[in-house]
Amino acid sequence: MSDTPVRVRFAPSPTGSDAGSLHVGGARTALFNWLFARQTGGAFVLRIEDTDVKRSTIASEDSLMDGLRWLGLDWDEGPDIGGPCGPYRQSERLYLYHETAQALMERGLAYPCFCREEDLEAKRERAMAEGRPPRYDGACARIDPPVAAMRAESEPHSVRFRVPEREVQVPDLLRGEVVFGVEAVGDFILLRPDGMPVYNFACVVDDAAMEITHVLRGEDHLPNSLRQVLLYEALGLPVPVLVHVSMILGADRTKLSKRHGALSIDHYRAQGYPPEALINYLALLGWNPGDGREAMSREELVAAFSLERLVRSPAIFDPDKLDWLAGLKIRQAGPEALLEASRRYLPDETDARRLRMIAAVIDHLRCAADLPEELQLLRGERPELTPEAQRWLENRELLQLVTNLLAQPLYGDGAAAAGLPAGALTADEFTRAVKEAGRDLDLKGKRLFMPLRVALTGVDQGPELAAIAEILGREEVLARLRYSTQEG
Numbered sequence: 001m002s003d004t005p006v007r008v009r010f011a012p013s014p015t016g017s018d019a020g021s022l023h024v025g026g027a028r029t030a031l032f033n034w035l036f037a038r039q040t041g042g043a044f045v046l047r048i049e050d051t052d053v054k055r056s057t058i059a060s061e062d063s064l065m066d067g068l069r070w071l072g073l074d075w076d077e078g079p080d081i082g083g084p085c086g087p088y089r090q091s092e093r094l095y096l097y098h099e100t101a102q103a104l105m106e107r108g109l110a111y112p113c114f115c116r117e118e119d120l121e122a123k124r125e126r127a128m129a130e131g132r133p134p135r136y137d138g139a140c141a142r143i144d145p146p147v148a149a150m151r152a153e154s155e156p157h158s159v160r161f162r163v164p165e166r167e168v169q170v171p172d173l174l175r176g177e178v179v180f181g182v183e184a185v186g187d188f189i190l191l192r193p194d195g196m197p198v199y200n201f202a203c204v205v206d207d208a209a210m211e212i213t214h215v216l217r218g219e220d221h222l223p224n225s226l227r228q229v230l231l232y233e234a235l236g237l238p239v240p241v242l243v244h245v246s247m248i249l250g251a252d253r254t255k256l257s258k259r260h261g262a263l264s265i266d267h268y269r270a271q272g273y274p275p276e277a278l279i280n281y282l283a284l285l286g287w288n289p290g291d292g293r294e295a296m297s298r299e300e301l302v303a304a305f306s307l308e309r310l311v312r313s314p315a316i317f318d319p320d321k322l323d324w325l326a327g328l329k330i331r332q333a334g335p336e337a338l339l340e341a342s343r344r345y346l347p348d349e350t351d352a353r354r355l356r357m358i359a360a361v362i363d364h365l366r367c368a369a370d371l372p373e374e375l376q377l378l379r380g381e382r383p384e385l386t387p388e389a390q391r392w393l394e395n396r397e398l399l400q401l402v403t404n405l406l407a408q409p410l411y412g413d414g415a416a417a418a419g420l421p422a423g424a425l426t427a428d429e430f431t432r433a434v435k436e437a438g439r440d441l442d443l444k445g446k447r448l449f450m451p452l453r454v455a456l457t458g459v460d461q462g463p464e465l466a467a468i469a470e471i472l473g474r475e476e477v478l479a480r481l482r483y484s485t486q487e488g
């Protein structure tokens, strides 16, 4: 690799729905570019490609930036902070595209095209019906240049690139040279009649002007890269290193969509997923560190990332794996990180009790949105008993014995040590009472724990029972045990 400092960019089109414009695929592209920039000490540029005037909105642009910020993908240059290669919104760079198109026309490498959209459309349809590729037939390419230039003064026209009649090789870091035949592409438009550039043209002008060294984007952009390579060659500019990252597919191997549970980044944010989980998960879609590691911190990802370890085969989006990583990150961050989110669900508790309640259920969480369901066991009404759960309550002798043991604290007062008021039930006391009851009645395993679990929570699975008992407190535990003894 040369010594030129790395400059990469993320170049989204702000045409998504206003809430949640950044999707899983875009976020992954942004992440790979960001990781590469951070690892190499290069620059990560944010460029807004808003030349589709009808579909671009400021709200979508804001939402994209918001999503990137939430993921912690900070940019070094961009529309909001400026930088040496600004402006960073394509709608503010139109003069550059016009200048470049003019230069290409002067060299005979582009020409004005006066074909009307409806005629082009009719020709396209005919070609398709006859099984030919719908390429431009070159009608305006043959107009004498001085005549064309004169007509262009008064007639509406687009500007078209004159595609050379030869094979084109698109260098791709992962695939080697991808060869496109002469027929692959016809003369294509650079500027539309309204003066707006098409994506491929604006992209090349900007990547060159912004001195972008590496372009990492989805494999679906390969046909665009073909056009872009032609433009670099015509402009006498070096082609950046092109890296086409694999597509992301659903489990059924079709293109990823909402159906597969893959959504906008905002969705995960609203659910309270930790951004670290998304970063970790997205990094593994089309890349791996090569040593079997999966759970990785942001810093570890930056250190381990390499273009060489990007994989060519499609990545399969697996929501369960994302949830697994989310659970892991939640446990790593600890209960404190969820305190704020828990206030909504536990309005009447103290922070100390909230933290204990979160600690009791944290092993079962993927995101903050899971909190209310998990916390439900720890507050208020017990859920309705299912017939299977009911079955566990038949051993009244056990429930009675534990009730008696807990009614008068027998094991000294460990409450102070556990940071609880004097006389409070501790997890430790509860465990010892259960053990004693088990010894007395010769019960262990499920036959010992299930009746107590169902009596206290109403369901046959959940967080550690002693932790639940401590949170419920002596009075509530006794009330639930007594109630279940009558029910059983």
Ligand code: GLU
Pocket: 011, 012, 013, 049, 203, 216, 217, 221
């Ligand atoms: N605006 C283009 C897109 O969102 C950028 C593609 C590229 O990275 O060149 O697809």
